[in-house]
Amino acid sequence: MPGQPVVPVIQTFVPIDYAKGKPFEHLRQPNRTELRCMAFHAIVNGAGGFTFFSYFHGGPQKEVYPQTWLDVKELVGHLRSLTPVILSPPLKDIGVQTSDGHKRIQAR
Numbered sequence: 001m002p003g004q005p006v007v008p009v010i011q012t013f014v015p016i017d018y019a020k021g022k023p024f025e026h027l028r029q030p031n032r033t034e035l036r037c038m039a040f041h042a043i044v045n046g047a048g049g050f051t052f053f054s055y056f057h058g059g060p061q062k063e064v065y066p067q068t069w070l071d072v073k074e075l076v077g078h079l080r081s082l083t084p085v086i087l088s089p090p091l092k093d094i095g096v097q098t099s100d101g102h103k104r105i106q107a108r
Helices: 032-044 066-081 083-087
Strands: 009-013 051-054
16 A cells, blocks of 8 residues: 555564474475565565564574574664665665666665
8 A cells, every 4th residue: 555654574483393393394494585585575665664473472483493593683683774774765766677678676
């Protein structure tokens, strides 16, 4: 909705099979690249804040998924440093084109 705040919910952790004490075999964590991709696509499209989603809040996510926990902490620090950019109005005249002439690159 034009003019309305955009606050994306970034999925960070998948459920843990507590009976086995490990992740469900058919699910996987988003990796560092995927986490950053979700966040930066949101910024380009007008995000003014972020919420991070985890199944079973308060569970042993950081113990079961230590790398994802480190990746999320790194991303949050990076987003924090970009707060002035995230909260600034987007420039109206960014013209980005690919070498083949198609305008399919999003920028901010």
